[in-house]
Amino acid sequence: GIQVEQSPPDLILQEGANSTLRCNFSDSVNNLQWFHQNPWGQLINLFYIPSGTKQNGRLSATTVATERYSLLYISSSQTTDSGVYFCAVIGGSQGNLIFGKGTKLSVKP
Amino acid sequence: DAGVIQSPRHEVTEMGQEVTLRCKPISGHNSLFWYRQTMMRGLELLIYFNNNVPIDDSGMPEDRFSAKMPNASFSTLKIQPSEPRDSAVYFCASSALGRADTQYFGPGTRLTVL
Numbered sequence: 001g002i003q004v005e006q007s008p009p010d011l012i013l014q015e016g017a018n019s020t021l022r023c024n025f026s027d028s029v030n031n032l033q034w035f036h037q038n039p040w041g042q043l044i045n046l047f048y049i050p051s052g053t054k055q056n057g058r059l060s061a062t063t064v065a066t067e068r069y070s071l072l073y074i075s076s077s078q079t080t081d082s083g084v085y086f087c088a089v090i091g092g093s094q095g096n097l098i099f100g101k102g103t104k105l106s107v108k109p
Numbered sequence: 110d111a112g113v114i115q116s117p118r119h120e121v122t123e124m125g126q127e128v129t130l131r132c133k134p135i136s137g138h139n140s141l142f143w144y145r146q147t148m149m150r151g152l153e154l155l156i157y158f159n160n161n162v163p164i165d166d167s168g169m170p171e172d173r174f175s176a177k178m179p180n181a182s183f184s185t186l187k188i189q190p191s192e193p194r195d196s197a198v199y200f201c202a203s204s205a206l207g208r209a210d211t212q213y214f215g216p217g218t219r220l221t222v223l
Contacts, residue, residue: 031209043214099152
């Protein structure tokens with residue numbers, strides 16, 4: 001099945017810093033989503049982005065499907081950005097959403 | 110609009126007891142998913158319904174687990190009998206147009222089996 005690798009596994013930032021999270025996948029995809037799991041455990045949908053670039057406030061994401069990776073950019077980080085960021089993909093038309101292991105982000109005040 | 114609703118939010122039970130988790134998907138969504146999250150295995154799909162019909166249950170761990178979707182606005186995940194290794198967070202998610210569409214997750218049910 002399709003493999004999803006996220007890097008880095010852990011990231012510590014000072015408030016106000018920028019960061020880039022990466023998601024590599026092993027096959028072509030027709031669904032790619034980025035999620036934020038906050039410290040209370042809730043999974044929040046950030047982007048649906050199987051290809052192209054999207055922006056939402058301080059967050060943006062780019063997926064280069066031909067090169068099998070996606071990037072999540074967080075600018076001017078805030079303590080509320082802390083949590084785990086998951087990339088999840090579906091490869092092929094009949095597959096299920098496969099999650100990476102996540103990047104744990106800690107933003108210090 | 111209300112998101113995906115799950116109940117209960119927390120459940121503590123003893124080994125051998127029956128556990129029922131409940132989910133109300135987003136109104137108008139035709140697909141519903143049950144996921145389980147553990148430290149060891151991460152997030153994994155248990156079962157996927159489309160138009161109330163189970164399409165893929167290959168992730169259901171064993172016969173102790175069963176899921177139903179009697180109508181478009183309600184689904185249950187039942188574990189009988191429960192075991193300590195079933196302790197996990199169980200998420201329900203829904204989407205408007207199948208697996209390849211954006212999936213929206215509920216707040217999860219944290220299950221502890223003693």
